[in-house]
Amino acid sequence: METTGTSLRVLTGLASETGRRARNEDFAAAVLEPPGRMTGVACAIADGMGGAKGGRVAAELCVRAVLDGYLGSSETRSVRRTAAHAVDSVNRWIHAQGRTDADLAGMGCTLTVAILRGRRLHVLHVGDTRLYRLRDGRLARLTVDHRLEGTTNILTRAVGIAESLRIDYASEDLAPHDRLLLVSDGVHGALNDRRLEETLALREGPDETARRLVQAALEAGSDDNVTALVVDVLELPAADVAGLSQEVEALPMREPPQAGESIDGFELQALIADGRYSRVFRARDSHGDASVLVKFPKPQALGAEASARAAFLRESWVASRVQNPFVGGVLDLPAGRRTSLYLVQPFYAGETLERRLSRSPPVSLDQGLDIAVKLTKAIASLHRAGVIHRDIKPENVILEPGGGLKLIDLGVARLPNLEAALPPDIPGTPSYMAPELFAGVAGDERSDIFALGVTLYAMFSGGRYPYGEIEPFTTPRHRRPAPLSAWRPDLPAWVETVLARAVAVDPAERFQDGFELAFELENGAIRGAPARRTRPSLYDRDPLRFWQVTALILLVLLVISLASR
Known part of the structure; x- marks a missing residue:
C-alpha cells in the first residue's frame, strides 16, 4: 500500500501467519493521516498474551485505539504526548477488563508504534515486539526487549499487566530510502539480525519482503505467530516554512x-x-x-x-x-x-546568568533550583516543538528582576523536521558541547540536556565546568566529571547525582528530555538521596596531589627497604 501525507510518501507491506499456534494473536496496521492534516503516517504491531481470545482482543484493541487516538488528536500536540496518552488509556482499560471479565483474564499485549511525521520518526515501545531500520545497507534495532534477563518469554513490561505503564520513547531522523521493519517475536526469535538484514537489503517490494520474512521464520522452526510489517520511505516533505x-x-x-x-x-x-x-x-x-x-x-x-x-x-x-x-x-x-x-x-530587563555568576554570594540552593526548573521547562518546550537549541549556556539565560527567566539566542538552533541535510559544521560553545558533537553528530535533545547540565553545574560551582574548560578547535577527552561537592559541599547529594546524570558521557545514560529532568529537580528532595554525604576521595578532588602523595609513599617505602638491607 502506498500512502502520502503532506509529501511524505511511503510504501507499506504486511504479512501475518498463525503458524503452529491454534489462533493468531498478533495484530498490525498502518494508517495515513486524515486529509488536510499533518499528523503523518502511523504504524503499530502488537502480540497478544493471556491465552484464549484475550490475547487477540488485547492486541487488536491496543493497535486500533493507539492509532485512532493519535490520528484523531490535535496536530498541535506533540507526538510523544499524544501517543503516550492513547497507550496509557488503553492500558488502563485492558488491565481493568482482564481483572473483571473471566473470559479475558490475564489479557495483555506487547506493543511497538512507529509514527512518521514530517522528517522525524517517533517510536513508542513496550514488550518484545521490535522495530528495525535499514539504512545504507546496515540494520539497526531501534527498540529494546523488556524481558526478564536470562529468559526468552517472561516479560517485565507489557500493556495491560499493571494499572500504570512505563513505555519507552525515542525520536530519530528520517532519511529517504529508509526501510523500517516491525516484527513480532515469532519472526525475530527464529531469524537473527544478519538474516533480517540480508532479506531487507534485497529491496524487493514491501509486501514481498514481509511475506519472505514470515515464510523464512516458519521454515526456521518458529512455533509462534509470525507477523512482519515493512515500511519504505520514498519521499520526505519539504520544510513547511x-x-x-x-x-x-x-x-x-x-x-x-x-x-x-x-x-x-x-x-x-x-x-x-x-x-x-x-x-x-x-x-x-x-x-x-x-x-x-x-x-x-x-x-x-x-x-x-x-x-x-x-x-x-x-x-x-x-x-x-x-x-x-x-x-x-x-x-x-x-x-x-x-x-x-x-x-x-x-527587551528583557535584568542580567545574564553569566554575569550573575561573576559576583558574590554564590547562587543558593533555593534560587538555583528555581532557575534550573524554569530553564529546564523552557528547553522542554523547545524539544516538544521539534527544536534543538544547540547553544545553551549562562550567557544565553536572562534573569529578570521579578524572578522570571528567558532563554534566548536561537539563531543556531537545529530544526530536524525542516532540515534537508545535516549542516557541514556543528555550532556551539566547546565547554558546553556534548562529547558526541565533537564527532560530527548533529545534536538532539540529549545533547541539549548535556549543555543544560553543564550550565547548571557552572551555576552552582561559580563558573566551573564538570570536565574543565575546553578550548576552541580542540578535541577534548571526556573522562570522569569533577564532583560538584568539591566546590559546593553545602549542597545536598541528590543535586550532584542529578547533574552527573545530565552530563553523562554516554547519551543513553542522560535524561532523555527536559520534562524528565524537571521532574527530578522538582522532586529531588522528596525522592531523597543518602542522608550522609560521602566525602570525595583525594583522587576525585585533586588527582595531581593524589599521585604526588602516592609517589612520596612509594619513595619512603623504597628507602626503608634499602635501609633494612
Whole structure:
C-alpha cells in the first residue's frame, strides 16, 4: 500500500501467519493521516498474551485505539504526548477488563508504534515486539526487549499487566530510502539480525519482503505467530516554512550598523553584544516608544549570505511555534516596515546568568533550583516543538528582576523536521558541547540536556565546568566529571547525582528530555538521596596531589627497604 501525507510518501507491506499456534494473536496496521492534516503516517504491531481470545482482543484493541487516538488528536500536540496518552488509556482499560471479565483474564499485549511525521520518526515501545531500520545497507534495532534477563518469554513490561505503564520513547531522523521493519517475536526469535538484514537489503517490494520474512521464520522452526510489517520511505516533505522563507528572501542584507543610527524607526541606543554571528543593539521603537533588542546578522562571519538568512529563518520559525514564558520571543513587525534583514525582540530587563555568576554570594540552593526548573521547562518546550537549541549556556539565560527567566539566542538552533541535510559544521560553545558533537553528530535533545547540565553545574560551582574548560578547535577527552561537592559541599547529594546524570558521557545514560529532568529537580528532595554525604576521595578532588602523595609513599617505602638491607 502506498500512502502520502503532506509529501511524505511511503510504501507499506504486511504479512501475518498463525503458524503452529491454534489462533493468531498478533495484530498490525498502518494508517495515513486524515486529509488536510499533518499528523503523518502511523504504524503499530502488537502480540497478544493471556491465552484464549484475550490475547487477540488485547492486541487488536491496543493497535486500533493507539492509532485512532493519535490520528484523531490535535496536530498541535506533540507526538510523544499524544501517543503516550492513547497507550496509557488503553492500558488502563485492558488491565481493568482482564481483572473483571473471566473470559479475558490475564489479557495483555506487547506493543511497538512507529509514527512518521514530517522528517522525524517517533517510536513508542513496550514488550518484545521490535522495530528495525535499514539504512545504507546496515540494520539497526531501534527498540529494546523488556524481558526478564536470562529468559526468552517472561516479560517485565507489557500493556495491560499493571494499572500504570512505563513505555519507552525515542525520536530519530528520517532519511529517504529508509526501510523500517516491525516484527513480532515469532519472526525475530527464529531469524537473527544478519538474516533480517540480508532479506531487507534485497529491496524487493514491501509486501514481498514481509511475506519472505514470515515464510523464512516458519521454515526456521518458529512455533509462534509470525507477523512482519515493512515500511519504505520514498519521499520526505519539504520544510513547511514557505511564507517565512519568501519574506526572508525578499529582504536585502546590509552591513551591521553602529550605535546611534536609526533603522526603520528603531533608534539604536547601545551595543549589547557583538558576536561571531550577529550584532545586537538595545533600541527605542519610535512607533511605540518601547525598548527592544535589534539583532543584525553578520554574513561575512557566517561565511555566506545564505547561512545568515537560514539563521534568521530558524529564529523566526521557532518564535512563531513556541509560546513559553521562559523562552525569548520575536516581535512581528507590520508588513513593509522592515527594509533589511534583522530581528526585533522584546527587551528583557535584568542580567545574564553569566554575569550573575561573576559576583558574590554564590547562587543558593533555593534560587538555583528555581532557575534550573524554569530553564529546564523552557528547553522542554523547545524539544516538544521539534527544536534543538544547540547553544545553551549562562550567557544565553536572562534573569529578570521579578524572578522570571528567558532563554534566548536561537539563531543556531537545529530544526530536524525542516532540515534537508545535516549542516557541514556543528555550532556551539566547546565547554558546553556534548562529547558526541565533537564527532560530527548533529545534536538532539540529549545533547541539549548535556549543555543544560553543564550550565547548571557552572551555576552552582561559580563558573566551573564538570570536565574543565575546553578550548576552541580542540578535541577534548571526556573522562570522569569533577564532583560538584568539591566546590559546593553545602549542597545536598541528590543535586550532584542529578547533574552527573545530565552530563553523562554516554547519551543513553542522560535524561532523555527536559520534562524528565524537571521532574527530578522538582522532586529531588522528596525522592531523597543518602542522608550522609560521602566525602570525595583525594583522587576525585585533586588527582595531581593524589599521585604526588602516592609517589612520596612509594619513595619512603623504597628507602626503608634499602635501609633494612
